[in-house]
Amino acid sequence: MTTANTNARAIDALREEIDTLDQELLALMEKRLDLAAAIAAAKSDDSKTEDANELLLRPAREASVIDRLGTLTRRIPDASIAAIWRELMAINLQAQRPIEIALNASRHPARMHLMARARFGTIIPIREMASPEAALDKARTGKAIALIEIGEGDWWSGLRDDPELAIIDGLLGEGGRGSALAVGRLSPDRLGEDRSFAVLEQAELAARLGRGEAVCPIAVSGSLNLCVIERVAPLSRAAA
Numbered sequence: 001m002t003t004a005n006t007n008a009r010a011i012d013a014l015r016e017e018i019d020t021l022d023q024e025l026l027a028l029m030e031k032r033l034d035l036a037a038a039i040a041a042a043k044s045d046d047s048k049t050e051d052a053n054e055l056l057l058r059p060a061r062e063a064s065v066i067d068r069l070g071t072l073t074r075r076i077p078d079a080s081i082a083a084i085w086r087e088l089m090a091i092n093l094q095a096q097r098p099i100e101i102a103l104n105a106s107r108h109p110a111r112m113h114l115m116a117r118a119r120f121g122t123i124i125p126i127r128e129m130a131s132p133e134a135a136l137d138k139a140r141t142g143k144a145i146a147l148i149e150i151g152e153g154d155w156w157s158g159l160r161d162d163p164e165l166a167i168i169d170g171l172l173g174e175g176g177r178g179s180a181l182a183v184g185r186l187s188p189d190r191l192g193e194d195r196s197f198a199v200l201e202q203a204e205l206a207a208r209l210g211r212g213e214a215v216c217p218i219a220v221s222g223s224l225n226l227c228v229i230e231r232v233a234p235l236s237r238a239a240a
């Protein structure tokens with residue numbers, strides 16, 4: 001038998017193994033998805049005492065799932081773990097209660113579409129909205145996540161005192177270009193702790209910077225600043 005033939009056989013055998021593993025992976029993914037209905041029921045039980053129209057998205061939980069898997073993997077890069085599980089989570093979330101992305105992209109629509117897909121999965125419908133306000137109104141219903149490009153206007157300044165809407169995430173474009181905020185009807189305690197967003201008055205921003213906090217303004221309107229706040233672990237003290 002020629003070497004080419006032997007290799008072809010070896011490849012066939014390995015591909016059979018891959019096919020079997022793929023089938024097992026698929027069964028596990030479907031088992032994971034089977035939990036969606038029970039999770040949705042438990043959340044809607046909770047929402048009787050809370051906000052019935054709140055999103056079922058739980059950003060803090062998603063971040064902790066992805067972080068944990070990142071510590072467990074031996075060879076899969078963090079970015080791949082995040083991409084694979086973001087997609088699984090998107091399927092799960094849509095199975096719990098379908099939502100859409102209300103997108104307002106004034107400057108970089110193509111980039112915003114890609115960022116929306118990378119963050120919220122490929123199955124969530126994207127509806128283009130004519131203005132930031134229209135996207136925010138849609139988010140207020142709890143049936144959509146508003147994804148609004150930061151650039152023109154100060155639509156974000158009203159989020160400072162908004163009782164219903166929270167900044168879920170910031171999708172930061174390279175070099176600060178083409179960045180967007182994801183905004184949704186969500187209680188702030190559902191948000192991740194490592195990075196948060198806030199609208200701060202100039203004096204408040206200066207005070208926090210003075211205390212050495214990792215606060216970075218990404219947009220300014222009058223005396224208001226839209227800021228990213230990173231929680232940085234304190235440097236350990238050098239031994240005396």
Ligand SMILES: C=C(O[C@@H]1C=C(C(=O)O)C=C[C@H]1O)C(=O)O
Nearest residue numbers: 039057058061062088089092093
């Ligand atoms: C399953 C849940 O709902 C959503 C989907 C998640 C997932 O698929 O792991 C995680 C958080 C939520 O955004 C949950 O809250 O645990």
